[in-house]
Every structure is written in structure tokens, then in C-alpha cells.
Amino acid sequence: MKEIGKIIKERRKSLKVNQLELSELAGVGINTLVAIERGEGNPKLATLLSILDTLGLQMTIELKS
Known part of the structure; x- marks a missing residue:
């Protein structure tokens, strides 16, 4: 979960969107x-998925090698 959180935070900052704005755009609570x-x-x-979509990201599932 930490890695996903880090990716979300970095993408949000690169788009110059604050947490409140992203939470409203994605329809999720700020907390x-x-x-x-x-x-x-x-x-x-x-x-x-809502947060990722709002940030223009997607989640991919792959088979383990």
C-alpha cells in the first residue's frame, strides 16, 4: 500500500493539485x-480506482513469473 500511496502523492504533486482538490475531484473523503x-x-x-482515474493513472494486474 505504501508504494501505491507514494505514486499517488507524486502524481498529485506533479499536477499541482492539493489533497482537498483531489479528494473532491475523485469523490473520496479527504481523510x-x-x-x-x-x-x-x-x-x-x-x-x-477513482483516485487513479482522476490522476490519469491505471492499475495493471500481471501474472507472477
């Missing part, structure tokens, strides 16, 4: 977003 960026909690997949 939820802060926790995700810190690598804390256990967010729902729908929440993560």
Missing part, C-alpha cells in the same frame, strides 16, 4: 486520501 498517501489503511478497490 481517506491522506491515509492512502501515507500508505495506511485498507481502502476499497473502487476508491483507489
Whole structure:
């Protein structure tokens, strides 16, 4: 979760969007977003996908090698 949070935070900052703006755009609570960026909690997949979509990111699932 920490790696995903780090990616989300870096992308948000590169777009010059603050946490409140992103939470509103993605339709998630500010506390939820802060926790995700810190690598804390256990967010729902729908929440993560909403944030990623808002940031122009996507999640990929691959088979283990």
C-alpha cells in the first residue's frame, strides 16, 4: 500500500493539485486520501480506482513469473 500511496502523492504533486482538490475531484473523503498517501489503511478497490482515474493513472494486474 505504501508504494501505491507514494505514486499517488507524486502524481498529485506533479499536477499541482492539493489533497482537498483531489479528494473532491475523485469523490473520496479527504481523510481517506491522506491515509492512502501515507500508505495506511485498507481502502476499497473502487476508491483507489477513482483516485487513479482522476490522476490519469491505471492499475495493471500481471501474472507472477
